Amino acid sequence: MWMISGSKYMKINKKLKFLYKNGRQEQVGMYLRNHNLKDKTFPDSCKLRSECERIHGHIKNTMKFDVRRVRKESRELYSKINLVTYQLLLLTNLQNHIKPVNSFENYI
Known part of the structure; x- marks a missing residue:
């Protein structure tokens, strides 16, 4: 691996960047x-x-980030929309003083 463009004698920061990029x-x-x-x-x-x-873990269990059956072109948008929806629900609960804030049984 070091033959590609690096050296095993590089400083640790450069080694880490090199390994990450590869x-x-x-x-x-x-x-x-x-x-x-x-x-x-x-x-x-x-x-x-x-x-x-x-x-x-709670966010992953609450929101559906599974994109296996979503078209490849739409996966990123689908995930972003789910995250924005989750944040809007949190904000709604905060504004209405609902405790716990991340309980969404009221919306299901």
């Missing part, structure tokens, strides 16, 4: 996660990450 996103992600584990404040940021992942 389809090795998982390796770059693993390096960054391992690097974060060395950080002393990581447990605090890990709590934030788990909260963020929980919210993302």
